[in-house]
Amino acid sequence: MKFARLGERGSVELAEAPSPEAGPGEAVVTLAACGVCGTDLEKLRGNYRSAGILGHEPVGRVARLGEEVASVAVGDRVFVHHHVSCGTCEVCRRGDPTFCPTYSRTNIHPGGFAEEFRVPAENVRRGAILRLDPSVPWDVGALLEPAGCALTALHRVGLPPKATVFVLGLGPVGLLYARIARALGAAWVGGSEVAPLRQDAGRRGGMDAVVDPREPGAVRAAVDRGTDGGGVDLAVVAVGHPALVREATTLVRRGGTVNLFGLPESGSRLDADLQDLYLRGVRIVPTYATTEPDIAEVHRRVVAGELRLGDLVTHRLPLAEAAEAFRLAGRPEDAVKVVVTGAAA
Ligand SMILES: [Zn+2]
Ligand SMILES: [Zn+2]
Numbered sequence: 001m002k003f004a005r006l007g008e009r010g011s012v013e014l015a016e017a018p019s020p021e022a023g024p025g026e027a028v029v030t031l032a033a034c035g036v037c038g039t040d041l042e043k044l045r046g047n048y049r050s051a052g053i054l055g056h057e058p059v060g061r062v063a064r065l066g067e068e069v070a071s072v073a074v075g076d077r078v079f080v081h082h083h084v085s086c087g088t089c090e091v092c093r094r095g096d097p098t099f100c101p102t103y104s105r106t107n108i109h110p111g112g113f114a115e116e117f118r119v120p121a122e123n124v125r126r127g128a129i130l131r132l133d134p135s136v137p138w139d140v141g142a143l144l145e146p147a148g149c150a151l152t153a154l155h156r157v158g159l160p161p162k163a164t165v166f167v168l169g170l171g172p173v174g175l176l177y178a179r180i181a182r183a184l185g186a187a188w189v190g191g192s193e194v195a196p197l198r199q200d201a202g203r204r205g206g207m208d209a210v211v212d213p214r215e216p217g218a219v220r221a222a223v224d225r226g227t228d229g230g231g232v233d234l235a236v237v238a239v240g241h242p243a244l245v246r247e248a249t250t251l252v253r254r255g256g257t258v259n260l261f262g263l264p265e266s267g268s269r270l271d272a273d274l275q276d277l278y279l280r281g282v283r284i285v286p287t288y289a290t291t292e293p294d295i296a297e298v299h300r301r302v303v304a305g306e307l308r309l310g311d312l313v314t315h316r317l318p319l320a321e322a323a324e325a326f327r328l329a330g331r332p333e334d335a336v337k338v339v340v341t342g343a344a345a
Contacts, residue, residue: 003114025121031342055112148290169239
């Protein structure tokens with residue numbers, strides 16, 4: 001079977017591997033769709049220290065099951081979460097499961113951009129396979145993981161009632177943040193974005209203000225209008241740029257929170273006025289990845305009609321065109337969310 005992997009010098013290449021077997025407690029899933037994530041693009045650029053496995057937003061059909069798997073059946077339409085926490089270590093028990101040392105060690109093999117992939121017993125046991133409601137199309141299933149990341153972040157920072165939120169960078173995750181913040185009851189949601197296609201997706205999703213950050217003073221003016229000059233409760237930095245983190249600290253109210261979500265360059269530094277942060281009580285909270293309960297909550301909210309996600313997928317390309325899918329995903333002016341499709345779709 002074919003799968004996509006990191007090639008030489010920042011390329012994506014198709015490779016051949018034996019069809020995976022389902023060992024005891026394991027599952028093999030036939031790919032229907034898997035989104036190209038910003039972190040996949042960072043792996044290509046060599047900026048992300050990780051195992052280098054591509055594709056972690058997969059949905060598909062269960063093809064084979066190992067002994068002792070009772071939670072799903074062959075033929076089920078499923079979403080699969082690639083990382084699971086151990087649930088027992090100190091980090092997990094303190095409520096930070098995505099920072100559990102086990103978490104980023106676990107993965108699906110050989111990744112989400114594969115005709116078939118194997119889900120290890122540890123993932124199956126920890127509830128990483130979620131059965132999709134028949135009403136949820138594959139595209140939307142492929143958005144459950146990034147949407148879960150936004151929900152986990154909003155849970156971690158704690159959104160006050162009738163919150164005001166500003167999102168810097170309306171890539172797929174920034175747009176998902178805006179929609180989920182709204183679903184959680186945010187009263188005002190604004191954002192900044194350069195690419196018109198993504199600005200439109202923000203407006204279509206019901207954002208109260210979407211501005212071009214290259215326009216001098218536009219971001220500040222939007223926040224002032226939305227918050228009567230007080231600053232937002234939460235500013236989300238959905239692009240890993242240190243200058244945007246500093247800018248975000250100036251957009252939050254006294255006691256407000258900056259959520260660092262986008263992956264910063266390795267070694268990047270924050271150049272901010274620490275006395276200003278101290279005197280205004282600004283919190284900077286990094287968040288990373290998501291959990292099975294949060295993915296299940298997103299799924300529930302989608303099924304209940306509280307969250308509309310499907311329009312964020314602008315391109316679907318078959319696995320054979322994975323390299324082109326990556327090229328498109330790296331072009332904000334042409335694409336919002338790009339999904340790679342497989343035979344189960
Ligand atoms: Zn992702
Ligand atoms: Zn743990």
